[in-house]
Amino acid sequence: MSPPVRVGVTPGIDIWTRPWEERRKVVNLVADAGIDHMFFADHVSFRIGHGHDGMVISAALANLHPTLGIYLGVYLLALRHPVPVARQLANLAEMAPGRISFGIGVGGDDRHEVEVCGVDPRTRGKRTDESLDVLQRLLTGATVDHQGEFFSFEQARIVPVPNPPIPFYVGGRSDAALRRAGRFAKGWLGAWCSSRRYAEALRVFDDAAAEVGRHFEPDHGIQLWVGVGADQTEAASFVGPAMEGFYRVPFDKFARYTPHGTIEDIVDFLSPYLEAGCRHFNLTPVATSTEAGIEAIGEVGDRLRSMAD
Numbered sequence: 001m002s003p004p005v006r007v008g009v010t011p012g013i014d015i016w017t018r019p020w021e022e023r024r025k026v027v028n029l030v031a032d033a034g035i036d037h038m039f040f041a042d043h044v045s046f047r048i049g050h051g052h053d054g055m056v057i058s059a060a061l062a063n064l065h066p067t068l069g070i071y072l073g074v075y076l077l078a079l080r081h082p083v084p085v086a087r088q089l090a091n092l093a094e095m096a097p098g099r100i101s102f103g104i105g106v107g108g109d110d111r112h113e114v115e116v117c118g119v120d121p122r123t124r125g126k127r128t129d130e131s132l133d134v135l136q137r138l139l140t141g142a143t144v145d146h147q148g149e150f151f152s153f154e155q156a157r158i159v160p161v162p163n164p165p166i167p168f169y170v171g172g173r174s175d176a177a178l179r180r181a182g183r184f185a186k187g188w189l190g191a192w193c194s195s196r197r198y199a200e201a202l203r204v205f206d207d208a209a210a211e212v213g214r215h216f217e218p219d220h221g222i223q224l225w226v227g228v229g230a231d232q233t234e235a236a237s238f239v240g241p242a243m244e245g246f247y248r249v250p251f252d253k254f255a256r257y258t259p260h261g262t263i264e265d266i267v268d269f270l271s272p273y274l275e276a277g278c279r280h281f282n283l284t285p286v287a288t289s290t291e292a293g294i295e296a297i298g299e300v301g302d303r304l305r306s307m308a309d
Contacts, residue, residue: 003219005308006280007301008037008071012290016052016060027064029291033298037069037101039223039282042076045113047248055088062096070096073103073189073223073282074171078124079117082131082151086138086158093162100162103189103221104128105171109247123150125176132168132184139166169221175204182208187220187279192257195272198222202277221280222273227260228287228296235260239286263296267303274304 011026018026030038038061042054054072061070070092077085092100106124107114114121130148137144141161145154170181171189181188182205190198202220209215227239239260240251247254259269270281281304285293 002217002308003279005274005301005305006036006069006221007297007304008039008069008280008282009035009294009297010040010282010284011038011294014290016057024064026290026294027061027068029294030298031065031068033294033301035068035294035298035301036280037071037099039071039073039101041074042072043107043113044076044079045116046110047113047246050246055085055092058092058100059095062092062099067099069099069101071101071103071282073101073169073221074105075103076107076113077104077131077135078106078127079114079119080131082134083138083153083156083158085131086135089135089139089166090158090160090162093166094160097162098164100166101169102166103169103171104132105189106177125180126150129180129184132180136168136184167219169219171223178204179208181205182210182214183212186216187218189282190220190222190273190278191224192254194257195276198273198278199276218277219279220277221282222278223282223284225254225258225284225286226266226293226297226300227258228263228266228285228293229261232261232265235262235265235287238288242286263299263303266296266300267307270300270304271307274307 011030015023015026040057043051045051054075058070058072106128111121127150130150134146138158141159143155143157167186169187169189170185178188178201188205225239225243227235229235229238243254244251259266283297285297287293
């Protein structure tokens with residue numbers, strides 16, 4: 001049986017600059033809209049120094065609402081040591097049991113961000129693989145001795161064990177990322193790809209999982225910015241400048257991978273991904289206001305779920 005369709009939202013990048021009561025109102029609006037989880041990315045020093053630490057944001061969200069899911073996607077695992085990451089995840093699971101989803105990536109958009117953390121960008125993939133192996137062993141409560149290319153330690157142990165276990169997802173566009181997802185994750189978290197590429201990617205995932213003897217029902221996702229407006233032109237005028245400001249890249253480079261327009265336009269854009277096997281959608285809306293974007297994603301989620309029934 002396929003996992004249920006889930007829809008998540010970034011409830012406005014500006015949420016942390018708002019007074020505390022306003023933060024709660026925004027998060028409550030997410031819950032009232034029927035949205036399954038909130039998600040945030042993780043950056044240390046992106047482009048010209050921007051960032052939000054994914055673990056800090058997740059802890060804050062865990063304490064703003066008692067039931068909403070929290071999805072960290074994607075966390076730049078290669079920039080951290082796996083033992084303290086395991087401790088952070090174990091504590092998050094105590095704060096919000098069964099509500100944490102952990103997505104990881106190698107951070108391919110800004111090599112300088114990797115360099116300033118003391119990591120050679122050429123080693124990101126290998127470091128991530130080694131960290132994932134260590135991290136998943138630690139989160140079972142095992143006492144771990146490890147001698148690897150990047151990390152070496154003895155008698156590391158992290159308790160209590162998350163109950164239920166935290167699901168892992170791996171993001172990235174390359175076949176290497178897909179193979180990593182197949183080896184380590186519950187599913188792949190796609191981005192910036194066509195629905196045809198998405199379907200092809202899931203076959204790479206399946207092959208990689210089978211090679212290491214993993215047989216399970218995956219839970220794949222996709223992470224996208226979304227423009228919401230009266231038509232596609234207005235919606236592009238909202239989401240385009242927001243993306244250009246963040247990525248420092250013209251919106252033309254992203255437009256064909258960015259649903260924008262009315263609710264109907266957005267659902268039409270996303271439905272082929274649903275048909276290809278996507279089961280959760282992490283959406284960053286840009287609209288006339290944070291509140292309008294959240295309400296729109298709630299309606300998109302209702303329609304996607306009804307299509308999957």
